[in-house]
Amino acid sequence: MNGQNIDVEMAEAESGSDRVRELLEISAQLFAERGFDATSMRDISKAANVSKALLYHHFTNKDDIYARVALSSSRHLNDFVEERIPADGTAAERVRAFMVATASFFAQHRPAWIAASNAFWTDRNRQRVDERMARRDQFEKRLRQLIREGIEAGEFREVDPADAGRLVLSAINWMHRWFDPEKELSAEEIAARYADLILHGMKRG
Amino acid sequence: MNGQNIDVEMAEAESGSDRVRELLEISAQLFAERGFDATSMRDISKAANVSKALLYHHFTNKDDIYARVALSSSRHLNDFVEERIPADGTAAERVRAFMVATASFFAQHRPAWIAASNAFWTDRNRQRVDERMARRDQFEKRLRQLIREGIEAGEFREVDPADAGRLVLSAINWMHRWFDPEKELSAEEIAARYADLILHGMKRG
Structure with a gap:
């Protein structure tokens, strides 16, 4: 695709x-x-x-x-990212792939991403909000699972998967505010840099 | 104050x-x-x-x-945070204080924080936008300086201060989306947890 x-x-x-x-x-x-x-x-x-x-x-x-x-900014996100997580990678490689794929998807759907983000607080359509929330929860759960697997495999130290997952998603979600497609670094490159920083802090040892 | x-x-x-x-x-x-x-x-x-x-x-x-x-959600932020950075702390303590104070300020001004955030993309008043941008740039510069001092002192590894600064600010800025003052953890406690994760990844050694 x-x-x-x-x-x-x-x-x-x-x-x-x-x-x-x-x-x-x-x-x-x-x-x-x-x-x-x-x-x-x-x-x-x-x-x-x-x-x-x-x-x-x-x-x-x-x-x-x-x-x-x-x-459109969220419906296909979960599948898009899932397809890009290497089945046989280390936990760090898998979390990194999750981050890069998410940033890539958002960058490709930038206007819809910004529009959906703008409407977050003000959208009054309960069903629409619920649908987006449910999908977001599922997405976050998947990330926590990847982190938990890394801890269980002894690759990551004993971080709180919820905290670490939030940090990862905050970094990427906030990009809609400052990421400029005209500038030097691609969304994927920025996500990879964040991955370096965060994963270094999660590494056991 | x-x-x-x-x-x-x-x-x-x-x-x-x-x-x-x-x-x-x-x-x-x-x-x-x-x-x-x-x-x-x-x-x-x-x-x-x-x-x-x-x-x-x-x-x-x-x-x-x-x-x-x-x-009101930003004018006093810079001074509020500056006053809370310990002059004689380690770089890690100073970055942590920066993060906790920022989260604390936002939590205290939550409706204004959300309102200002909502209007980010749609505010058409050029002067107002410029004023907020200038203040935000100054704030971000200060954080990068704290990180750079930690690198120069040999306390942090050679991270990119711009990347690390953005990660710190993303984590805190994104809190307006999910932080719930009714829930167990205070904004300051959440910021301290992010500080643990990020600073662990920045530590030399």
Whole structure:
């Protein structure tokens, strides 16, 4: 699977339409720049150069668009990362792969990532919030498991897997605030540097 | 200086009024819960149980209220933290104090912290953004300096101060997303645990 095409595949699976994919990408960009509340259906139709009628043909309302954008930033994350964890690696290699893959996924879906992050505190759609939370919990659980395996194998010292997992996710999650795709280091390189720092602190010995 | 009273002192210095302080606190709460765009002057006046006329007597507009709320979450941070860095401590003790003090300050100003964080991507007031950025850069520079001193003293290994500084700040900044003041661990205790993990990884030897 080519990561660059995830949004495409996803939107097509959902609607069978290139146009929907394009509308979702434009919406993600606007939500990221302005926030959900400050973006109107009119703004989206203008930016996409389509009529509002056409927009309402494809989407029930702005909430519907937002739901698809926000979910696209997380729905495929868990699988994407899981596929990139080497089955036969050391615990350090596996945690590092988890970090690099997560950063890579976020960088590939940057507008949706920023939009979803912006809406975290203000999203009032209970079901949507619950779905994202459940997926996030599962993701965090998987990371803790990787850390626990390292401790049990004697590779990591006896850190608290919850604390260490939070540190890992904080480092990557916070990147949406300052990571600049125009700058020298890629998201993957930054994640690898964080991995060096954190894993060095977890190493037994 | 009692941290709990920072907002009070600040608002009083600015306006000489307990009422302004109260209005800012109520506004911070609403901005944190709903986001800036979804909070109206009417919402604030209703929540504060004052007339809109009175609100406009104290503030030019919603931007003005927001500016004071957002700045209150950062304006005093640098001094608050600086005062808590032990002059004669080891580098590890100094970095740890930096982390614990930052978490403590944020926890004490939680609604303003969340509100300011929410508005990061969507704030269009250039001057306000620049002021916050400048203060943030200064804060980050100070942390890198503490790390560099530890490397020069031979206490830390040769980490990149910029990477290590970002890891420290990410860990603390991301806390606004999950830290729950009702739960067992205080913000300071969580920061101390992060300090253990990160400083262990930075220690030479």
